[in-house]
Amino acid sequence: MSTNEIKNSLRSGPNKNGYYGDFGGRYAPEILMPNLIQLEEAFETAINDKNFIDEFNYYLKEYVGRPNPLYYAEQLTKKIGGAKIYLKSDHLNHLGAHKINNSLFQVLLAKYMGKTKIYCETGAGAHLIATAACGARFNLPVVGYMGKDDIFLQSTNVLKAKLFGASVVECVDGTGQKGVLKDACTSVLKAWSSDPTAFYCCGSAIGPHPFPKIVQYAQSIIGKEIKQQILEKENRLPDAIVACIGGGSNLIGSIHEFLDDHDVALYGVEAEHSSALTNGSIGIMQGFKSFMLQSNDGSATLDTKSLASGINFYSCGPEHSYLKSIGRVSYTYATDDEAFDAFQLLCKTEGILPAFEPSFAIAQAIKLAKEMSEDKIIVINICGRGDKDIDTAERMLGDKLGK
Amino acid sequence: MINLENRISSIFKNLKLENKKAFISFTTAGFPDVDTSFEIMKSIADSGAHIHEISFPHAEAQADGPIIQLANIESIKNGINFDKVIGIAKEMRAYNQQIGLVMMGYLNNIFIYGIDKFAKEVSGIIDAVICVDLPADVVEESQLKQALKKENIALIKLITPTTSDERIKKLVENAEGFIYSVNVAGITGVKSAEIDKVNSQISRIKQYTDLPVVSGFGIKTVEDVRKFSKSNADGVVIGSAIVEKIQEISKKNTDKKNIAKFVKDFCSELIKSLNS
Ligand SMILES: Cc1ncc(COP(=O)(O)O)c(C=O)c1O
Numbered sequence: 001m002s003t004n005e006i007k008n009s010l011r012s013g014p015n016k017n018g019y020y021g022d023f024g025g026r027y028a029p030e031i032l033m034p035n036l037i038q039l040e041e042a043f044e045t046a047i048n049d050k051n052f053i054d055e056f057n058y059y060l061k062e063y064v065g066r067p068n069p070l071y072y073a074e075q076l077t078k079k080i081g082g083a084k085i086y087l088k089s090d091h092l093n094h095l096g097a098h099k100i101n102n103s104l105f106q107v108l109l110a111k112y113m114g115k116t117k118i119y120c121e122t123g124a125g126a127h128l129i130a131t132a133a134c135g136a137r138f139n140l141p142v143v144g145y146m147g148k149d150d151i152f153l154q155s156t157n158v159l160k161a162k163l164f165g166a167s168v169v170e171c172v173d174g175t176g177q178k179g180v181l182k183d184a185c186t187s188v189l190k191a192w193s194s195d196p197t198a199f200y201c202c203g204s205a206i207g208p209h210p211f212p213k214i215v216q217y218a219q220s221i222i223g224k225e226i227k228q229q230i231l232e233k234e235n236r237l238p239d240a241i242v243a244c245i246g247g248g249s250n251l252i253g254s255i256h257e258f259l260d261d262h263d264v265a266l267y268g269v270e271a272e273h274s275s276a277l278t279n280g281s282i283g284i285m286q287g288f289k290s291f292m293l294q295s296n297d298g299s300a301t302l303d304t305k306s307l308a309s310g311i312n313f314y315s316c317g318p319e320h321s322y323l324k325s326i327g328r329v330s331y332t333y334a335t336d337d338e339a340f341d342a343f344q345l346l347c348k349t350e351g352i353l354p355a356f357e358p359s360f361a362i363a364q365a366i367k368l369a370k371e372m373s374e375d376k377i378i379v380i381n382i383c384g385r386g387d388k389d390i391d392t393a394e395r396m397l398g399d400k401l402g403k
Numbered sequence: 404m405i406n407l408e409n410r411i412s413s414i415f416k417n418l419k420l421e422n423k424k425a426f427i428s429f430t431t432a433g434f435p436d437v438d439t440s441f442e443i444m445k446s447i448a449d450s451g452a453h454i455h456e457i458s459f460p461h462a463e464a465q466a467d468g469p470i471i472q473l474a475n476i477e478s479i480k481n482g483i484n485f486d487k488v489i490g491i492a493k494e495m496r497a498y499n500q501q502i503g504l505v506m507m508g509y510l511n512n513i514f515i516y517g518i519d520k521f522a523k524e525v526s527g528i529i530d531a532v533i534c535v536d537l538p539a540d541v542v543e544e545s546q547l548k549q550a551l552k553k554e555n556i557a558l559i560k561l562i563t564p565t566t567s568d569e570r571i572k573k574l575v576e577n578a579e580g581f582i583y584s585v586n587v588a589g590i591t592g593v594k595s596a597e598i599d600k601v602n603s604q605i606s607r608i609k610q611y612t613d614l615p616v617v618s619g620f621g622i623k624t625v626e627d628v629r630k631f632s633k634s635n636a637d638g639v640v641i642g643s644a645i646v647e648k649i650q651e652i653s654k655k656n657t658d659k660k661n662i663a664k665f666v667k668d669f670c671s672e673l674i675k676s677l678n679s
Binding site: 017019025026027028029030031032033034035173174175176182185186189190193194195196283284285286287294295296297298299300301 | 459460461462463464465466468472473475476477479480483484485486509510511512514515516535536537538540541542543560561562563564565566567570574585588589590593594
């Protein structure tokens with residue numbers, strides 16, 4: 001495996017300064033620059049080191065539980081009445097989300113670099129528990145940064161992280177009143193600046209170069225498996241792949257293998273009130289240039305909101321902004337209501353409890369599948385399971401849940 | 404090295420002749436409100452500060468600690484925007500023609516405003532720009548540098564405890580105005596600077612450049628400044644300490660004039676300690 005440039009390929013990654021077209025880059029304070037350069041060098045060395053890659057693959061199989069099934073959702077397909085729907089089952093990974101692919105990779109990288117402490121940020125807490133678990137497994141202490149509001153909404157994840165031995169720092173914005181994923185991102189960059197010998201394990205395909213590239217690399221296992229599995233089952237590539245996007249790690253992981261397969265339509269689904277790729281403008285914050293929801297003069301992000309903490313993010317990874325700008329991937333959004341309906345539909349038809357985040361992808365995929373003929377194939381990445389969300393679901397359903 | 408001759412270079416030249424150091428103050432435009440922040444800056448100029456950094460606020464200030472972060476959020480809430488910050492800079496220049504004026508903040512404001520438009524707009528007004536998140540390897544660095552250079556404005560480089568000698572050599576190569584030596588690994592207003600480390604870092608920088616080197620981050624009190632008067636820095640930057648004072652008084656005191664006066668007295672005292 002090498003990330004060397006592939007000619008005329010959309011998979012060749014960023015240029016040497018971390019740009020995907022006009023997007024990305026490394027807009028970091030000088031204090032972090034040596035770290036970022038060191039990280040980039042270590043990453044390139046590690047992925048060309050057979051022992052390192054063997055170790056990563058070993059734990060992907062034995063610890064994460066990969067490959068997970070590409071499941072033919074026959075009941076859902078019948079119910080919708082259109083394209084054949086396959087579900088990529090990243091919700092069946094250890095700890096119930098795709099985040100562990102990346103946490104495992106980066107914690108192994110931290111170990112490879114001889115680091116002794118790990119920082120991470122988190123939205124829904126999925127990245128936090130995955131990093132905390134890997135930290136426990138490989139004897140590295142983990143400090144997680146999490147927004148005040150998310151700590152409240154995702155309390156079971158906080159508890160799990162603590163059981164794994166991690167500590168959790170509550171993050172707020174400048175007002176001190178509220179805090180979501182973007183506040184965790186700013187806080188963790190500050191913590192890393194103050195403790196530059198530590199390792200920062202970034203949870204999505206965002207941040208200054210080389211993080212978007214590292215996260216894409218680690219998460220691409222999802223798309224590699226999809227490709228192999230669909231060829232085994234259907235002897236052809238799918239017609240469409242759909243995934244949700246907050247920062248964009250499960251989406252880029254699902255689609256990266258297919259970027260050069262131009263007959264495969266690719267879809268990213270944001271939350272309505274954090275739809276940076278549909279309603280945002282180009283800006284530079286938290287170390288990267290991308291589409292973002294920001295104030296007119298660029299001083300601040302706009303307030304975002306979503307049923308799903310994990311995709312409640314004002315921006316998106318720079319590679320997605322690039323893929324939007326060249327028209328390779330279609331980016332849309334779903335509403336909270338649509339996602340919640342899709343969440344319930346998957347529960348009822350397949351006995352699968354998705355997290356709220358992929359429910360946004362399911363909502364969009366249902367619309368697409370309906371319009372497609374029965375000989376077409378659509379793949380949805382179910383990037384997380386909904387255990388963390390059932391309290392909220394119960395609150396929302398109230399009486400409708402029945403006795 | 405590019406010898407940009409402007410107000411800042413002559414300020415340092417003159418101070419050197421007198422064997423004095425530059426006192427560089429920093430306040431947040433729009434804090435506690437737009438008008439008072441301008442009054443505060445005027446009074447700082449009156450106190451005899453050599454250079455003033457006008458901080459344009461950003462809500463996700465990656466390099467700033469809680470004090471400046473709070474000021475940023477408050478000022479944004481109170482209606483500051485980048486246009487108004489430029490307006491304040493213009494009024495400051497009209498008020499005082501001697502003081503060196505630096506606009507400091509994060510790239511996104513300048514990027515959104517337009518790099519060339521910004522440079523033209525602040526031409527003849529400010530003397531330097533500091534962008535916290537603008538390392539040499541992003542495309543806007545050379546764009547901004549060239550645009551500012553046409554207007555005789557310096558783009559200031561920051562060097563930190565993690566910057567290697569090799570990187571220092573590269574960074575100072577085409578630096579202008581002065582070098583900003585960041586005293587601590589971390590964010591503003593939290594850790595305290597240690598004079599021995601500061602001196603050795605500045606010596607490291609001075610091996611490679613003849614530009615003035617100023618020392619910032621973690622200098623908080625009159626005693627600190629007195630200590631730093633004996634450092635090998637050519638100037639000191641005081642930011643969080645002034646902003647914190649403004650926060651303290653504006654909480655107790657609604658008469659805005661008093662805030663400006665208080666800040667003036669504080670800065671006068673700091674300047675006296677620096678160059679006594
Ligand atoms: C289950 C789940 N899905 C999706 C996301 C969104 O992240 P990304 O867009 O990086 O895949 C998160 C983030 O926390 C998550 O927990």
